[in-house]
Structure formats: structure tokens, C-alpha cells
Amino acid sequence: MNLNLVSIFSSFMVPALNEFQAWALQKPDESLSKKLLPIISFVEGLIANQPTYLDSKRLALGQNFCCAGQVVMGEFDVIETALTSPQSRTWRLGTTILDKNYAPNQDVGGRNVFLLSLSDEEAGGSNDHESFRKCMQAYLLNDATTERQCDATASRLLDQLGADYVEMPHGRNGTFFTNDQRGWMGFLVRYLHYVLFGLDPDDEESIGFLTELHYTRMGTLHYFAGIGRILQSLNLKGHKNLTDLIERAATIYENSPALADFKQDCSAENGMTRRELAKLMTSIISIAALQGPLHLGYTAMGYRPLPAYKGRQTADIDPTHYWDALDLDDRESVRLYLLECARLWAPVSATHRVATESFTATVAGAERTFPKGTKILIPMSLGLLDEGFWGSTAYEFNAKRENLCPFHMGFHSVGNRSAGRICPGKDIALDMLVDVVRVVGKVRRSAL
16 A cells, blocks of 8 residues: 555656756746755755666656756767767756865865866857866876886786685675775775876875775765755764865875976966866866776676666676676676676766757657756766667666667767767776776686
8 A cells, every 4th residue: 555655656746846847947037946946956866866766757757857957858869969069067966966165176266177067168168178177187197197007006906906805795785895995995095096196005194094085984975065064064973074184185186196297387278286186186086086986896796786777677687697707808898898787877877068048858748948058967877778779678788789889878978979078087997997807807706
């Protein structure tokens, strides 16, 4: 009886919530829109981070619908166009609202250097996004980075990860995945800070502090609207001085070997300073570098089941069965395995853009016109599960499926196609994960 009531309530609320948001987005100046839409955007934006949420909305409402204060455009070709076109941006991380007051600005009143919120010049912004991104790539994603990723220190860290896998429980919810000092998380902090910044992975003081900030104290939450403020105001242990801890991390990055030869006030990079780049990287490391690979590794190494998409058997799939059958000496096969894991559970489910002009779309079966400035969700997770493109096996595991590489949307791109906003660390992350799956996979087999 209770389940029936929940089902009835859900069947009423889903279309009602969509209908109100569609009306409010069409009429943003109405008093009710101003009062309720921000609340819905905040609450539903957090809920929509669940991997099954947008998929269930599509099942109930169709390809296009409203969610978290945004118009969700879910057709594969529309997502493809959005990912390969210039984007106007605001303070959003997918469905979640970000707090611009906690963004990595230089100082109070300083300029915005947060790449995710900067619009492309062709979409009404300045050239700051392109310039700041170019600066980040020049110092942190260069030949020296590639050399470190292939050297003896990186290899030693991989070997230690393999040893941790043997020594620690590594089944679902095992401490290999949940202990932030050793195992998977401990490896990521040491490895990525060494590869990107040249930091000493054996410097226990610095590594311990960075682990505490980014994982133990969940530094990512600092940037989310409402949550960071709540944590600060409640004076919870581990969150009281999060802003100060981020400043300290930025100082570590600022003084790292990777930034030792930084050239100040380079006009080609809009005069980005060393401190600005360091502050930017504190957010990038928390939000992206230590989260995307973490979650893809969770899926690929069997920490948790795949999402239980409504009406599908995806949750019954155990990716480790495919891992155990892989030719671990074939890097391309391992890479395809990882991409298929990321297709069925996208570590980054969505991004966004802001409409630069009014537009008309069929939303939940009704044709509607929305004004310039409307927030539009770009749901990569829906594109990755679109049966119109991937066929009837879209919710099944097949690392050899056609067009997996050229049309994968897991890195804010379509394969390698984008308009300059593809994940800058894509190659570093994938190469690292290939090495991890190979090293841990071989240890796993020897232990069986």
C-alpha cells in the first residue's frame, strides 16, 4: 500500500514539477518564479546528481524536460551540438548551483578565474576562459607532466597501489576504496600531485594536509551554494576553517616545482598571476581531478554496482567480470573497458549553458518558447545512454561497441571534438586509469 502511494505521489509530482518549472523559466520575472525557482533549483539540483535521476525523468517526460531550474535538452544530436559549440556560462556545476563568493578569485573583489563559470568569447564572454586555460595547460599539462607520468616514481606509486590491493579488503565497500590514507584515494592524492605539480609524494606533511582538505574534509563541498555556508555556520568539525585550508593548499601549489618558472603578467594569458593559477587549481583538484578518476575507478574496480536504471538490468552487471577477462597487456582494450564503464555511469553527468537568445523547444510534449538567459542543462549521461544512437543494447555492457571512442561524451566533448572546453586532463586521467587497471588487475589475478 505504501509503495502504491509513493508511486501515485511520484506520478503526480514529476509532471507537476516539470510544468511549474517550464512556466517559471518562461516567465522568470513573475513573483512566484523568483520565490520558488531558486529553491527548486537548489534542492532538485542536489538530488539530480544521483545517476538514475535524469534517466527516470526522461522515461516519464520524454527527451526534453525541466529539472533543477534548467531546460534539459536530451536528444543526442542536440547534446552533440552543445558540446561542440561555444557556451555561455553561469555559476553551475551540472545540476548543482555554485557559490560565486567561494570561487577561486584572487582576493575579495578580485577577478573571476574559475574556468567552469567563464563564458566563451564567441558566446558573449571575454577571452578569459581561453587565456586562463592556456596558462593552466602551459604549466601543468606539458611535456614535463608526461615525463613524470612515465617515470620511476609514478611506477613505484602504481606498484604500491597493487600492494595495497592485496593487503586491504577490496570487495564492495572495502577499505581499499574507503580509506583516504592508503589504497585508491591515497594513491590518487600522491600520484596526481606528483604528476601535475611535481610535488614529492613522500612528503608526508604536505600530502597528509592535501588529503585532509580534498578528501577527509570534502573540500569539493566548499564551492556548492548553500552547503559550504551551512558547514561553516554550523561550525562542524573539519569544516570551520575550510577557506583558510584552501589558501594554504594554494600556497603549496604556488610554490610547487611545476610553477617554479612561472612568468608573471604574460599578456597572452591575460596577465594571469602565479597565485591566480594556484587558486584556480585548488578548485580544479577538488572538483575534478580527485573526483572524476576516483568515481570511474570505483566502477571499473568493482567498488559498487552500476546504477539501477528504471526498467533495466544494469545494476545486475558486474564490470569486474569483464575486467578479469581483459588482455591487460593491450592498453587499447583496457581503455575501451574504462570508456564503457564511464558510459554506463558517467563520473560527470552534466554540464550547462545559458541561452544567448530566445528559443523554442518541445518540452514534456508541449511546444514552449523560453527567453534569452534561460539555463539549459547539457546532460552527457543521457547522451551516453541514448538508445536512438547506441541502439537496443544501450544499457548493456559492451566495450567493443561501435563508435564508443568517437562519440563518447564523458569528458565534456564528443570523442575529441569540442569547442575548446574538453576536459584538459582527459589524457592524463585515462593513461593513469589504464595503468591502474593493468597493475591492479594483474595483482588481482595472481591472488585468485
